[in-house]
Amino acid sequence: MNEQVSFTLRGRNPDVLTCIANLSNDEVFTPPELAGRMLDLLAQAWATDHGGDLWANKTVRFLDPFTKSGVFLREITSRLTLGLAQEIPDLQERVNHILTKQVFGIGITRLTSLLARRSVYCSKYANGAHSIAEGFASDAGNIWFERTEHTWAKTGTLGKCTFCGASQAAMDRGEALETHAYAFIHTNHIKTRMTEVFGDDMQFDVIVGNPPYQLNDGGYGTSAAPIYQLFVEKAFDLEPRYAVFVTPSRWMAGGKGLDGYRAKMLADKRLRNIVDFPKLYDGFPGVKIRGGISYFLWDSEHNGPCSVQTLWDGQPMGPTVARHLDSFDVLVRRNEAVPILEKVQAKAEPAFASRVSSGKPFGFRTFFHGKPDSKKLKEPVKLFGSRKVSWIDRSAVTVNPQWIDKWKVLMTAVQGTSAAVETKFLSKPIIAEPGTACTETYLVAGHFDSEEAATFCAQYLRTRFVRFLVSLRKATQHATRDVYSFVPDIPLDQEWTDAKLYKRYSLTHDEIAFIESQVAARDAELFDTDAADEVDDE
Known part of the structure; x- marks a missing residue:
């Protein structure tokens, strides 16, 4: 050779x-x-x-x-x-x-x-x-x-593969195309499969x-698992x-x-x-x-x-x-974040996630829009939706109707861009007055009896401290209720600033510097008062 x-x-x-x-x-x-x-x-x-x-x-x-x-x-x-x-x-x-x-x-x-x-x-x-x-x-x-x-499990007319969950409608494509039924995972006996493959x-x-x-x-749109x-x-x-x-x-x-x-x-x-x-x-x-x-x-x-x-x-x-x-x-991906989180959890405070709604807080999908104005509606409700506000009748709200007349803080359920580095992690909060609802573009991050309490909540969610804790659980652009699980649910009876929060949890100079290296400061505008974009540019 x-x-x-x-x-x-x-x-x-x-x-x-x-x-x-x-x-x-x-x-x-x-x-x-x-x-x-x-x-x-x-x-x-x-x-x-x-x-x-x-x-x-x-x-x-x-x-x-x-x-x-x-x-x-x-x-x-x-x-x-x-x-x-x-x-x-x-x-x-x-x-x-x-x-x-x-x-x-x-x-x-x-x-x-x-x-x-x-x-x-x-x-x-x-x-x-x-x-x-x-x-x-x-x-x-x-x-x-x-x-x-694939091994299709029938559920109605078409099903999913019992080994990998692939959609029969998408992947049962005939002999001319690849099945993407990978031999390594399409077996219950992997050692036997290796013997079959390599003959020993x-x-x-x-x-x-x-x-x-x-x-x-086989999920909605281009859904993939x-x-x-x-x-x-x-x-x-x-x-x-x-x-x-x-x-x-x-x-x-x-x-x-x-x-x-x-x-x-x-x-x-x-x-x-x-x-x-x-x-x-x-x-x-x-x-x-x-x-x-x-x-x-x-x-x-x-x-x-x-x-x-x-x-x-x-x-x-x-x-x-x-x-x-x-x-x-x-x-928790960054080692520097672990001692910070340990200090927060040492206080054993409840999680802010308990205040946050699940998806579709009022039952309306993202693509749902009401009427352009409140005319001709018996009991009009202002609906915050994808990039715009519309109007619906109160009778149309069948999920959480008791929240309509509360002050609410709305957060977009999707936050992030195509930028290589995310630094904001949460959208600007929206203060939604009584007589309002929203589509699943938003989550309700708390409902309150007064505008003051809603404002304190919005101020809290704007801090670098909160957005840093969110970042520890936020792996993609989706900002679901779960990403708030490390955020402590503290009394919303005052204006919370980063300085106050750093002191409350006894953070060191290096820990504060790390948080502020990871999370961008917000601009001077505290919060939105109208419908926000689904994606907040970085």
Whole structure:
């Protein structure tokens, strides 16, 4: 074999895997630099635990069960090729051993399986004339793909897949199109599935990769449900020594249907490291993943706190701290925020969330609009809606009609933009006088008998202190009732300022500086008195 063969393509400019576009929302390719960071973390853990070089071990078996571009398998192969040079001096023998005995993958689609084989074997056919591997009998080699079908559970005419929740109406598309029924999660017996795929009783030491993120679930509009958690859980069921995955960070504080997954992850003492990229587009340049992304190292033999590190523009921000993740019901992402939150919770005050309504506080959808004026209405009620005010008759309000004649504070249920950094976290409050209601564009963040009390509430919600506590639970642009759960429900009998609140909770100079570095000051206008935009520009 030619000794000049390159397995990393580093001599080429640019690396082809930095240039390819993502195929869909669930097929986000991992940048080679990020894959390298993840494997560096794995190698450090291995060296600490085993006192040796992971890449010089010819017995370790790796699996990427959701390979797309093949970047992880390619980088692993490259590192093993260098690390095993003394153990297996002959290059061709070394490469054959690595590719046939150590490196395995499962493609998520036919196209990505071909792409991964091209990245790893330098040929879309593992046994082809241009493949750098010798000895494979099949085209696939150790990067497997076969079409898998969903298992539809009937609910009426069409249903959802019992394994991944995909919508039959959206994904039952015939032979010509991909099913996106990923083989790794469409099974009740993952170890048996691995035997079926690779033809042996497979035990993997390391499972690594970037799983598909979401699938159309048949909800309203373009509704999609996360599925990355299903891949993570199946990987854990394979009982590897280590698992290293990159996923969206929404699971830390929110995410559709992720409550159970979050609870399990926070309680899992085998989580050894989390590296978090909260800034939009950081980690995956050019890819909008609201809430950011993160990768973690799971170690089956670890039993203790998890080391949490935040990266901003690729650089460490603040200290790396080992802490128990289940101290709160969500993962507080910034280490600097933890002692602040502990001081707040030490007072054991009730949560402001108890004042906040659920969605659709008066039963009206966002797209509902009343009449342009109050003429001809027997008992007119002013309706705050999406970007405008309209009028309805009192008899139309069947949900919480007792709130109509209260003073109310309204907050938009969506707050955020496409900016890479969110700094406001909540919209400007609206003081809604008696004789008013709202659509689900807003939440009712408290109802009161007097304008003064409503004003004090609005002033409180405008503080940096409150918006900082909201930010700890707000993973996306959605500002639901839950994001107010860390905000204390203090007496609204005075004007609350940040200075008063910092003193009330005995915050230090550094803690105050951290809050004010994360949350922008509001302009001089205290609150809106008319309908606000759904999205507040940053």
